[in-house]
Amino acid sequence: MTTFIILTIVFLLSPKNVYAYLDPGSGAVLINLLIAGIAALLFSLKGVFLKLIGKKPKGEIEHKDKDVVLGVLSEGKQYRATFEPIVNALIDHKIPFSYYTLDIEDELLKRESEFMEARFLGYGNLGFAKASNLKASNLICTTPNIGCKGYPIRKSLHINNLIHVFHSINDLSMYRKGSLDHYDSVFMVGDFQAKSIRELEKKRGLKEKKLVSLGLPYLDTYSGEINNTANKKDKKVVLVASSWGSKGLLVNYGTEFIKKLTEANYSVIVRPHPQSYVSEEKFINEIESEIAKLDSVRWDRDISPTKSMIESDLLISDTSSIRFDYAFLCQKPVISLEVPLDAMPGFERDDMSELWMEEAEIKIGLKVAKEDIEKIIGFVEQALNEKGSDEIVTYRESVIKNFGSAGEAIAKYVKQVLIGEKQ
């Protein structure tokens, strides 16, 4: 049919000769080129159309590029601690994989191994577009909300198994709505996460994901960095770590309680979330100015919290997962300051009947309601006296799978299950 149409058009548009001399036939060639261009475009679009509806075009040429069985996608250097243990373990187990990053300064981009193909995807929207079109049988990623409306990265049509790995200790309550809706598998930190995942699947009518408890890779990184040798010091040190945004303790409680701590002869380290410097710079600068007037208070801007964690004896935080990092890595007590629910709209917790955090935060320390903040000193003393490291370690072991070796566990799982299935 196409041939007939083309022939008809060509016949109807047949050019006249000029009346003399050699004829370059510029007019005629434009017509032919137009027809040829349309034909070529239709030919190209046919392939695109078939791909869009999920079919492979006939006779698609086999490319010499190898098929990617396993890919790892990182948003940037801020997730190095999460991906480095996985990358190291995959290399150790000689598992070929591709590492994709959206950050040109990602240190893992420099890693060279015959088993690892590292690629920077590009800046901004170009990078997101490429991330949305990655080709791999399995893709491990820590970014929540992939594929959700309004988020820059879509789930690629060429990924068979999109796997989520966590970058913090928590159930899904601290993720924004739709966080794992488009994922196919989840490498859980521990079995405790299964409940919230299944609950949300049921409520939303989603297909069941494959859930495997393999641990939390970034704890592998920090567990090596943190030693718990007791530091001799005059005063007890309290670390105040705040989340950013409306759920941050600095926003909800201000600095009054910090003043009280200093008056009670505690040294305080104040560590806002790194994101605060980006999203609420003015507010943080104001807080810093206020704090600067106080004695025995240090402001911590380091990317890594480990130094402050080692130095301190107790952590005061809000809903941040640093509480669990602190408890499980340092085996020291934590005080959780209550953050009102209405300060956290749009999170998964809206659709969850139970929050693991509410039970866990009691296991690792004390919870303080907003109205009790005046009594913070008492709570600090209580926590320091009552919560020992053994108790915390026991709890940790019941919650976190493969503590300190999550990366190794993930690599083994990939080798035995994912690649084993492919073969």
Added chain:
Amino acid sequence: MSTVLYPLMWLLQIAFLSFYKIIGSYGLSLLLLSVATSTIMAWLGVLIQRYPEREALVQRLMAPKLAAIKNEARAEVRHRMTVELYKRYNYHPILALRSAFPLILQLPFLFAAYHMLSNMEALQGVSFWLIKDLALPDGMILGENILPILMTVINILTALLTPGFTKKDKVQTFVIAGLFLALLYNAASALLVYWTTNNLIFFIRTLASRKHAEKVIVEKDKRRSIRELIEYIAPLFKQYFALLSMFYVFQAIALERGLYFSSFLKYIPFFIATLGFALLQVYEIKRSFQRSFRYYVASLIVGISLLTAFLGCLLIIKKHISVREFFNFSSYTLFTSTFIAGIFIRKEKYEEPLETLPRWLLLFIIPLIPAIHYAKVNGEYLMGEYNIYFFIVILLVAFINYMILRSSVDYTRTKSDSILKAAVFTLLFISLPMFRFALRLTSQVDIDFWILAFCTFVLINLINNNKRFTRALQVSSIVLIVFIVSSLVTRSEGSNIGYKRKVLKEEYKSIVLKEKPNIYLFVYDGIPNERVFREQGLPFEELSSMFIEFQFKLYPDTYSLGDASLNSMGNMLDFSNRPIKTPEGRDVYTGNSWVNLILRENGYESRFLLESYYTGYAAITHTDLFDEIYPTRSINAAKLDFFLVLIRGVLQGEMRFDTRGLIALEDVDVQSYKQKVIKEEKESSFVVNHYGLPGHSQNSGKCLPNETELWVEKFESTLELMRSDFETIRDYDPSSIVIAIGDHGPSLTGDCYNLADWKREEITPDLVWDRIGTMVAIRWPDQDKASHFDDHIVTNQDVFPVIFAYLSNNMDLLKLCPESTFWGLETISRPKIGFNKGEIIR
């Protein structure tokens, strides 16, 4: 350039004139314009600042690895590792140009201001402060221009004080400052005021930013990135210059007089292309030199070539050879030696994106696309086996281009890349006549092709993997198929074979000529009627006097019903006004015409002194319709002649009306034979000659600046010939009828061609006269008798009915005169124009 920048020029002009309206001073308006554009450039600079920063960052990140790669011994391994590193960082060497974005940003503003201020009449004679005339260079101190020097000093200071500038950056800026000084030294003061103020504002901003700047650029990284960029683009340019050199060699082959360019517009670019090729080859030899036989040979060849060039210079100085000869000879020497030296340079092996067969298919499919097209629209030039030869020649051109690349150029590219470049280059080259015709360009200057080829080369570098090559092959195949189908469906009539032989109608058979003097039909191509001469100020007096002297009657306001030689003469010899295509025109001109048949029916012999262009193949097939054709030709010679015309048209990059084949006896020979024919004792001979001069404009669709002068020069040489013809006839055949006509007008007005861009209502009678107004002058044996019939001569096509009426003394034959309305000048977007006795019919 000014066309591309027109929107920006327009905006600048609006702004400038608006400021002037408010302030009332051109000088202050320039300052304000400068502030405004500096602000815009600063804002744009902020938007694009991230790109140079990204470039610096990626260079810093790749630096350690690149240093390690440099230590790798084998070139192939170094190349692979570098490619892998670039893939890792999603980098391409062309991105190094990001560093230059801040400079590139300024250029459009500078060029737009240059064009705007250089041509602004309002600034003439306007003074500002110490500047006497803003439209002229300032000449402030003892006639020396101070503003350009001030501008340069500010630029140099800016370079010295820009934070983070390395030594290399500073040197670069000094060079650019020097270039600007050279370019703008003699520019209008207005431009200097504007641009110097821009630079001053930038200088002040630089001072302000010095406090806050951080040194983010590492000198080593920058140096490395520039070296890498050179290493990346050097092979690209070598390919480019190598193929451009071949472009000129092919043009030289198409010249009628040997491989020698006489125009500096050709031999200088040829020399530049071959020199570029040679220098880059020297760079390659130096860069990859190994102590081996092949490299010594390559170096030796280069050395000999340079020595030859040096000797050539000495010979010029000693005046043993001309500059023209030097450039031609040097170009061929450089090209040959560079090619041979390149053969000796070691080639690397790379993994090919395409297999062998698809690769070769690519080389042959792409050039065939325009070849099929030309064969279709110029079918009458390809007879018999020459259809095949034509495609063979085109494919040979592609193959040669490929061999040039592969043998002597490509060490850093795959064969697939070389083949694609050779194929696309050949496509561009072969398509050049179409391109130039569409854009009304001529082949005098080749800058259009240089730019087109360069842009295409850069784009082709994006095709670098199997998928893209395969796509290129698929798309080319589709295009070729479309062209083949179109060609098969609409194939133009090839040779003249196929036109029905005319058989005299009864009405014509009944024409009995009572007198049978010799009849001479002399066509002097492109001579118009008196009206056109006068309207365009062309020299008419000598022609007029000559006609009086030799007793010709010149008919006023005559024109032809055809606007080109073959359809004009075809209609004249068939006394018709129907549309006649070129092949039919040849068929008619070579004897298959009513005039010829009627004359032969009445016992005339026909003698055609016509070039191959006017007869085509009919010279071979119509031998029963004439008694003599001169120059004589064989079938093969005729075919070859036409074939060569087409090949020449293709290779010379323009299809001109004066492109000739082989059977181009000098006109002198034909005219000399004509004289001999006139002097012969004969009776009842019908002798036809078509002399090619003065002709009409070159049919590119654009007037040359000296179009009229060129035509007048050719006309004046034609006058000498005409005088000679008329003298000979007066002396040897005074009782003959002599018809001296032009077949169409000179086309010296409008676009000097078919007025393609004119709307119907814009076409005036003068423009039509210029195209179809013709000289018609007849020398009658009996002028008084002729006057009973010749008042019917309005068009060329009335001449023979009038002659027949005269010879048979029969007024009825005047009804053979066709209707005197010309219809023509149609284009794709314009219907036919009618013209009748000076009136346009719409």
